[in-house]
Every structure is written in structure tokens, then in C-alpha cells.
Amino acid sequence: MATEVIGDEAVFYSKAEKYWKDVPPTVDGMLGGYGSISNIDIHGSSKFLQRFLGDGSGKTGTQCALDCGAGIGRITKRLLLPLFKTVDMVDVTNEFLVKARSYLEEDGRRVDNYFCCGLQDFQPQPGRYDLIWIQWVIGHLTDEALVGFLRRCRAGLRPHGMVCIKDNVAHEGVVMDEVDSSVCRDLPALRHVIRQAGFSVVAEERQENFPEEIFQVQMLALR
Numbered sequence: 001m002a003t004e005v006i007g008d009e010a011v012f013y014s015k016a017e018k019y020w021k022d023v024p025p026t027v028d029g030m031l032g033g034y035g036s037i038s039n040i041d042i043h044g045s046s047k048f049l050q051r052f053l054g055d056g057s058g059k060t061g062t063q064c065a066l067d068c069g070a071g072i073g074r075i076t077k078r079l080l081l082p083l084f085k086t087v088d089m090v091d092v093t094n095e096f097l098v099k100a101r102s103y104l105e106e107d108g109r110r111v112d113n114y115f116c117c118g119l120q121d122f123q124p125q126p127g128r129y130d131l132i133w134i135q136w137v138i139g140h141l142t143d144e145a146l147v148g149f150l151r152r153c154r155a156g157l158r159p160h161g162m163v164c165i166k167d168n169v170a171h172e173g174v175v176m177d178e179v180d181s182s183v184c185r186d187l188p189a190l191r192h193v194i195r196q197a198g199f200s201v202v203a204e205e206r207q208e209n210f211p212e213e214i215f216q217v218q219m220l221a222l223r
């Protein structure tokens with residue numbers, strides 16, 4: 001359980017907010033100095049996601065997506081705007097959302113909403129989203145907050161909508177990072193949280209071709 005390593009919740013959230021305020025609003029900043037893996041990341045996500053999208057029965061629509069912990073919009077720009085008519089972004093760091101307005105260039109006109117809010121407090125509009133993409137941010141939420149957020153995401157989905165989580169997974173247990181104030185859960189802990197939120201995992205895949213020295217990164221599609 002993440003709860004066991006997090007300690008004081010208010011400190012956990014405020015330390016993370018302070019950490020991200022000092023990070024430059026660049027792709028390299030979003031990826032902790034690993035900007036060079038962005039192409040591989042987007043390519044892997046696109047391959048994982050596209051099998052679910054389309055017009056056939058049971059397929060996920062392409063009207064509107066939500067990018068959670070979106071930062072400057074690295075994923076919105078390269079993954080979501082090319083596949084969805086409109087995108088909303090949510091992030092706790094206002095400086096990143098301000099930067100997104102220029103970083104996204106022309107296509108940024110199709111971003112409907114920039115929500116500046118912690119996911120622990122964010123309430124997606126019910127029934128609005130075909131896809132909710134949550135990447136490299138779940139470690140900033142306590143177990144309880146993550147369950148609550150995922151439940152609200154469920155209510156935010158359109159028919160045949162889907163949530164995708166892409167994040168680091170620990171080899172075993174829950175690992176605390178005191179620098180950015182986040183936790184890294186192992187897969188059993190993450191699956192437990194997902195089940196508690198009432199979701200089933202419909203697809204799961206490891207991101208390949210990432211550097212050896214970083215955590216394993218897993219993609220999970222939830223319905």
C-alpha cells in the first residue's frame with residue numbers, strides 16, 4: 001500500500017507541487033531529462049491505443065479525449081490531437097498549461113479546456129470523454145485519491161469509452177521518491193487500485209525499447 005510510505009498527505013502533495021513549479025516547461029523537463037525517449041513513447045502508445053478506436057461496434061469513439069497530468073501537452077500534441085477531434089488537458093502546474101498554448105501551435109485550437117487542478121480534486125464532466133489518458137502522474141496520488149479519481153473518470157466516459165494508464169511500475173512493493181514526492185507501485189498494487197475503482201483491465205502491455213536503467217513502463221487499458 002502506498003499509504004504506508006507516503007506519510008503526511010498534505011506534505012506529499014505540496015512537496016510535489018513545489019517540485020514541478022521549478023521544472024522547465026520543456027519535453028526534457030516533462031521526462032526528467034529523458035526527452036530523447038519521447039518518440040519511442042508516443043509510437044508505443046499510438047500502437048497500443050489504435051486497436052480500440054474506430055467506428056465498429058464496441059469501438060471507442062474519437063470525439064474527445066482528456067490528458068491527465070498533461071504538463072506542456074507533449075502527449076496531447078503528438079498522440080491525442082492527431083486521433084481525437086478535441087482534447088481537454090488537466091495539470092496541477094499552471095506554468096505548464098500556459099506554455100502548452102504556444103507549444104501546441106495551430107492544433108492547440110482544438111484543445112477545449114485547460115484545467116489547472118490536482119487530479120485528487122478533479123471532477124471530469126460526466127459522459128464527456130471517449131478516452132482518458134493518464135501518464136506518468138498516478139504516483140502523485142495516494143491510493144485513496146487514485147481510487148476516487150478513477151471512479152470519477154468512469155463516470156466521465158462516453159459509451160465504449162476507455163481509460164488508459166501508462167506509468168512506471170516497481171519490481172516489488174511501493175517505492176517512494178522523496179525528490180519529486182511520488183510513489184511507484186508494483187503491478188499487483190496498481191491492479192488492486194484499479195479493481196477497487198470498479199474497472200477491469202482489458203489490455204496490458206509493457207513499453208519496449210526504453211533505457212535499461214529506468215523503471216519498467218506499463219500500459220493498461222481499462223473499461
Ligand SMILES: C[S@@+](CC[C@H](N)C(=O)[O-])C[C@H]1O[C@@H](n2cnc3c(N)ncnc32)[C@H](O)[C@@H]1O
Pocket residue numbers: 016017020030031032068069070071072074075090091092093096117118119120135136137140141
Ligand atoms: C512526469 S510529468 C508527465 C507529463 C506528461 N504526462 C507527459 O508524459 O509528458 C508529471 C506531470 O504531472 C503533474 N502533476 C504532478 N502532481 C499532480 C497532481 N496531483 N495532479 C495533476 N497533475 C500533477 C506535473 O505538473 C507534471 O506536469
